[in-house]
Structure formats: C-alpha cells, structure tokens
Amino acid sequence: MSDNVVDLPIPGAKTSKADTAAEVVGKSARVKRRLTSRTATVVALVIAVLWTLPTFGLFISSFRPAGLISTTGWWTIFQNPGFTLANYQEVLFSTSQSSPQLGAYFVNSLAIAIPATLFPLVIAAMAAYAFAWIKFKWSGGLFVLIFALQIVPLQLALIPLLQMFTQFLRPGQAWVHDLIPMIPEQGYLPVWIAHTIFALPLAIFLLHNFISEIPGEVIEAARVDGASHGQVFFRIVLPLAVPALASFAIFQFLWVWNDLLVALIFSGGTQDVAPLTQRLAELTGTRGQDWQRLTAAAFVSLIVPLVVFFSLQRYFVRGLLAGSTKG
C-alpha cells in the first residue's frame, strides 16, 4: 500500500507532481472503465440477440402462410408480408388424417403432468416427514440410500420396468377397458407410475431439507397435546412447507411436460396417451419439411412452460436450481 503515501497532503512541489500523476491515473482508469463497459454492453447485447433470435424466427414463421414459409425467410417479412392463424387452427383442430391433431395430445400432456406432479409430491412429503420427525432404527441409513438413488440414471431402470408393466399392469388395464369401454386399454397409469418413481429420490431429499427445518417445538407441542402423526402432517407440516412444495411442484410439472424419453417408452405412442413432445418428435421425423405445421405445433407445446416461466419466475428459478441434477 505504498501508493497511499501520495494521498497525504505534503507541501511543496512534490504535491503537484503527485496530483498530476493521480490525475493521469484517474483519467486512464476512467477511460478504460468506460471502454470495457461499452464493449461489455455490446457483447451482452449480441448474446441476448443471438439467444432470442431462433425462437423469435420460429414464432414469426408460425403466423405466416404455408406458401411464404417454404419459399422465403422469416427475416423478409416486410418484403413478403402475410399473416394467418390457419397454421394454429390446422394443427389444433383439423380432423383430417394427415394433420397433427394436437388437441388430443395437449389434453394428454395435461392429463399426464397433473397427476404425475401430485402423486410424487404427496408420497415424497410423507416419506420426508417420517425421516425428519419419526424416530426409528435405520432412519439415517435409509435416508442416505434414497439420497444415493439420485445417482441412478433413469435409463438404468427402463427395460425391466417396461417388462414389469406389460406383465402385471396390462391385465388390470384390459379389465378396466372391458368395464368402461371409454377408457382405452392403454391408459395413463404406466406413465404416471414411472414419473412418480423417478421423481421420488430428489423429491424426498428436497422436501426433507425443508421439513426438518420446521421448529421442533411446534411439532412436539402438538404431539404432547395428543395429535397423531397424521394430524401433525396434514395440519401443521404441509401448510408450513408450501414454498418448498410449490417449488418442487413447478419443477416436476415442467419436467414431466417437457419429457420425451419416459413418454416414448411407457405411453405406447397412440393418441390415447402420448403427450405433445412425443407427437412433435414424430412430426419432425415424418414431416420434417412441413414448417407451417412444425412452427405452430412447436409453439403450442411451448406456451404452457413459457406462461409458467414468466408468471412464476421466482418459484421457477428456485425449483429449477434445486432439481437441476434430475434425470
């Protein structure tokens, strides 16, 4: 810190010298700072534009007539103007065999994602409560085991799980189909169960972190007053854990909504069960050049995650950061 010496007011010629030196340093520093911040701003802007442009292009294109999409680039929109909602109408509502018929798949995505979020949420919250507030032998060991299960990539479970489902779940589904013909033989059940299982290790771990932080006095007081574990869980723990539950629920909902692998293997791929992602993947394979359909179809699948993202950003970020190692 020898430089500090020049700051001391020393009379004489030395002062002016020091002052000018400081001034020079200050000037160059100021110039440098402005320069870096200007380049920084430019680079940041370039990155932001690069990151947004692909989505933007697809979005613009989804409103252009089919003839224009396939012959002109979306950046020529001002030279080749055209606006239509026909693409969306076609992919969502058209009943012709060749069109994507996304309406049914949109319903499927919702019908898969809602139970596949609620089931693991409840089951994991119960297990997390048991680990945090019920004393039993091997409690610690079991918890470490479940924590360690996060390491297992779901690829490792897929083949045997599918075999088990065909062997044990199929007869039951066939029976339900005979009873209520409206319900297809290939129902949502296998997909729900698969998603629930794969969500559990992470969910138990995250919710345990939160539930074990609840002050012990609250729970012990209730227990002393004669409340059962069930009452404590539903009346005290669940209401207090709402922020953690919400974060995990958002993460899990989006994970299921955006999932392709689990759907490909357990849904059977028909209109009865398959979610949007599976239909989109299929369309890119068979009709990869029908951009008027693909662009609109992609946006139909993106709209739900984007709404969640922009409306619940705080919870969304929290849930995402917590669950980023899943899969």
Added chain:
Amino acid sequence: MTTADLLGKIIQVVAALAAFSLVIGLVLFLIDKAPKRGRDYWQLAFFLLPALILLAVGLIYPAFRTSLLAFSNSSGEWVGAENFIWMFTQPAALVTLGNTVIWVVVVPILSTTIGLAYAMFIDKSRGEKYFKALVFMPMAISFVGAGIIWRFVYDYKSGDNAQIGLLNQILVWFGGEPVQWLQTSPINTFLLIVVMIWIQTGFAMVICSAAIKGVPTEQIEAAQLDGTNPWQRFTNVTLPGIRGSLVVVITTISIATLKVFDIVRTMTAGNFNTSVIANEMYTQAFRAGEQGRGAALAIVLFLLVLPIVIYNVRVLRQQREIR
C-alpha cells in the same frame, strides 16, 4: 379426438386422483383407530412404505436386472462381456462413445464461459432482469421444442431456391454455398451441441450471477484502490470468490450433457454419425430389440455419471461446512 375419448381421459384423471386421496384418507383414518400398542409402527409404515416400495420395485430392482441384462444377448442367454466388447470395437458404437466425449467436454466449458461472461457484463446494469430472462428462457422449454427451433435455423434449400434457414442465409449473404448442415459429419455434432449450449447457458448464467453478487464489495473496492484493471479484479477477486458455484455449474451441466437424448432424437435420430450414449441406448433396447446392448450402454452411462455426482456432492458438502 371424439367427445367419448375426451370423457375417457377426464374420467381416468379424476378417478386416479380420487382413488389416490381416498386410499390415503382411509388408511389414515384406520391408523388413528388402531390399538394403542403398535400404533407408532403403523404410522411409520403409512408414511414411509409407499415411497420405499415404489423405489424398491421401480428403481432398485430394475437397476439390478439391467446389470444382469447387460451380460445377456437379445434372447436372454448369458454372453459374458460380449456387449461391452461390441461397444468398444464396433466402429459405429465407437463413434457414439467419441461423440459423447466431445459433448461432455464442449458443452460444460462453453455454456459456463458464456454464462459467466454474460452474468459479469449485465451485473448491476439497467434492465438486468430482462437481460436475464432472455437468456434463461430456453431452460423453460422442452428439448424437443428447442430441437425444432434449431432445425429451422439449420434448414437447407437446394440450388437457387431462397434459403429459409438463417444459418444458410448468412452463408449465402457472405457468398458461400448453402450446406446440408445436419447431414454433414462432423459439423452436425457441433451444431447439435450448439442447441445444448443454448439451453444450458441460462442455467450457468443464473447461478454465476447469484455467486457474483455474493462476492463482498469491500474486496472489489480494495482491489480497485490498489489500481488493478477490471480483468485483474475479475481473475484475482471475483473468480476465486465464486469457485464453488463454478464447480457446481460445470458438474451439473456435465451430468445433464451425458444424459442428453431428446435433442439428438429430434434433430437427427442419431443418424449421420451424431449418436450419443443415451440415444444409442434407446435405439438398441427399444428399436433394434438388442436389450443386452441397451443395458450395457445404460451401465456405461451410470459409470460415467457416478464420479461427477460424487465430486459434486463433496463440493456441496464442503461449501455447507464453510457456511
């Protein structure tokens, strides 16, 4: 979709949710009425068993089965290490392994670098929130959706037709010939990697940004008084301060990259030398009927992920101790 179909779907969802709450409510009621002696055990069982049974039947047992499958052929006969030998000798399988290595080296480094730089540049700037949202947005959408978005960018029109893919148009503007990007190896692998980087940069940026804000201002100001330039301040003060977060970001993205499946599946389906382990596992086990090979690939994936996860957990634990 007919009305009957829709009704069938609604019935399924409502019935499943109703049955689920009914079972839980009923068991809870019965347990409260259980005899005093042993009630604690019943309660413990009620809270714990659903999760334990699901995990044992749906994850632990299948993982062991898969480990056995990896040593059998498609008709279930024991073949020893043949599937693994196939993986490390067949040219096509070797390409898959090589691609996976490229992915797992390039994606974490580039996403973290870009994410960190962006986080630094926009730190304390006006409209930081909006800058963040723009780059973070790809995290919200599905890999399939991202695949379609980028396939559109890479689209190719032959000859004198106007290009509708942005990348080829830029090439044409600079006087080049349009290229069939996704069919041209080895550039296609890197173009798929771009999609993954596009998605993961937002994640890296958000974590780095939070970490940068955690570096004490006094340290930065002290360095400023010492006459350091911004780059020196960055390398000597900020970077050491956010080391822990950087490790977490890099390991997390590495794990996600090792498991990447949807992007490859949607964009090339693994053709034109672009396959990676997770995609090949799906193709072998569920398309080609080679369950043994699929299982072997899943095991390799597990072995690759394992050390990264362990390292990640250790760093996280150290951080917690420091706090």
